[in-house]
Amino acid sequence: MSTSAPQPSAAATGPTPPADATEAVVVRGVERVFTGAKGATVTALTGIELTVHDGEFVSLIGPSGCGKSTLLRLIADLDEPTAGDIRVFGRTARQARIDQAYGIAFQQAGLLPWRSVAANIELPLQLHGVGASARRARVAELVELVGLSDFAKHYPDQLSGGMQQRVAIARSLAESPRLLLMDEPFGALDEMTRERMQTELLRIRAETGAAVVFVTHSIPEAVYLSDRVVVMSPRPGRITDEIDVRLGEAAERGEDLREDTAFFEGVTAVREALHGPQASSAGAARGVDVR
Numbered sequence: 001m002s003t004s005a006p007q008p009s010a011a012a013t014g015p016t017p018p019a020d021a022t023e024a025v026v027v028r029g030v031e032r033v034f035t036g037a038k039g040a041t042v043t044a045l046t047g048i049e050l051t052v053h054d055g056e057f058v059s060l061i062g063p064s065g066c067g068k069s070t071l072l073r074l075i076a077d078l079d080e081p082t083a084g085d086i087r088v089f090g091r092t093a094r095q096a097r098i099d100q101a102y103g104i105a106f107q108q109a110g111l112l113p114w115r116s117v118a119a120n121i122e123l124p125l126q127l128h129g130v131g132a133s134a135r136r137a138r139v140a141e142l143v144e145l146v147g148l149s150d151f152a153k154h155y156p157d158q159l160s161g162g163m164q165q166r167v168a169i170a171r172s173l174a175e176s177p178r179l180l181l182m183d184e185p186f187g188a189l190d191e192m193t194r195e196r197m198q199t200e201l202l203r204i205r206a207e208t209g210a211a212v213v214f215v216t217h218s219i220p221e222a223v224y225l226s227d228r229v230v231v232m233s234p235r236p237g238r239i240t241d242e243i244d245v246r247l248g249e250a251a252e253r254g255e256d257l258r259e260d261t262a263f264f265e266g267v268t269a270v271r272e273a274l275h276g277p278q279a280s281s282a283g284a285a286r287g288v289d290v291r
């Protein structure tokens, strides 16, 4: 695992890249206050400082309502911070969205039911004017990557939940983003499918080298997938701890890792960061799954 950012090449020519251009995400002093209809305010996030290195897998975990989704939405420019600054590969969040610098996958696969698997995956490419033959070639690569080559012509309602989620992941990868933003993408799946999808995601990530920011309620999921687990406190959401998980390269994390001592140590470390050293499943914070 490497958490150090690649350095800009000394031989690079042209204009100096913006500061932090080699980091996937840099969040500085971010706050998000929501104002309700009657003027009541909710401070969802305060004082958020987070750097996600290029190629790094970072999970956000914390009790329900601590602001995990809000933080992901701010990075994706689906919402704006009330204070602070967010950069994605050195660009503002707005510019990164315009440039399609990242792919997004949410808990609900969000597929268009009237489009086939292939047509759902190619949608971002179509919207950005990629020609038909290049689209076909890319879709063929992607359906193979997520193991759905035999289902390219099927429609979403002909697929299981896990297969639909794989289509959504393929779609988020369509434009070869160096960053994936994922909000509980496996939250609606049964446990067996979820574990298979986690292994699949590690494989895809190893193949693409993309950085990932991954929101989850599950401690084992966070530990199994991540290079680093970022722990957040209840509202107002702050980052209270960061745990480096050292389970080896993504490509080498097989199913047997779930029985490994290092995995259990990681789970214990995250659990204690969330609930304190006396943590037990009985005392678990609301909304965090310790299974």
Ligand SMILES: Nc1ncnc2c1ncn2[C@@H]1O[C@H](COP(=O)(O)OP(=O)(O)OP(=O)(O)O)[C@@H](O)[C@H]1O
Pocket: 034, 035, 042, 043, 044, 062, 063, 064, 065, 066, 067, 068, 069, 070, 071, 217, 235, 287
């Ligand atoms: N559009 C909004 N308007 C008002 N309040 C909001 C809005 N979006 C989020 N909030 C509030 O901000 C806080 C953080 O919400 P958020 O959805 O980010 O939490 P979360 O950690 O992702 O929760 P969960 O784990 O339950 O999905 C919550 O108190 C929520 O009610």
